[in-house]
Amino acid sequence: GESVGLHLPTLSVQEGDNSIINCAYSNSASDYFIWYKQESGKGPQFIIDIRSNMDKRQGQRVTVLLNKTVKHLSLQIAATQPGDSAVYFCAENGQAGTALIFGKGTTLSVSS
């Protein structure tokens, strides 16, 4: 079936660097995408979202880019901090009222 996946399972960066986490999705009908951060033993925490009619959206220190042509989603974190260390998931929603479908997750490790 269709699912959302991720390119890399782990990413290690130095504090202060910019981080880029990628995600490939396969459902071309999806029109809404979200990035979540999950710390160990906790539920997912909303980071940023984007609709399919946009290709870029910025938040505080984070930017999400959407390339519908190649069905690719990325999360950019500026000036990465140790507190950003977590597992990051992209998720898609193809129809309002239905559940989110999650990708496999990328573990971000930030060293001081």
Added chain:
Amino acid sequence: GAVVSQHPSRVICKSGTSVKIECRSLDFQATTMFWYRQFPKQSLMLMATSNEGSKATYEQGVEKDKFLINHASLTLSTLTVTSAHPEDSSFYICSAVTGVEANEKLFFGSGTQLSVL
């Protein structure tokens, strides 16, 4: 943002017993709640969709008689793992939506770590 409370956060039980997990929307009415399961180092997998006042819709491969879901009110959904076995040990997470328009920003509970001995 909206708050979803999940309880308990951690439970250890003996094989063969049943465990109930509660998911409450604290400051909004949730017409729909979703239950996910997450194994170590894996992603969240949707188990079922729970709609208030109706039967839950289960994903393929999820046993409805084993994972009983009750959504009796607009603020509470429960997941009961019946006759739990060690392979049911997992992190269970619920999420809630207020309605179609607000669906996208699903709010998640803090999860329940179930360990079956």
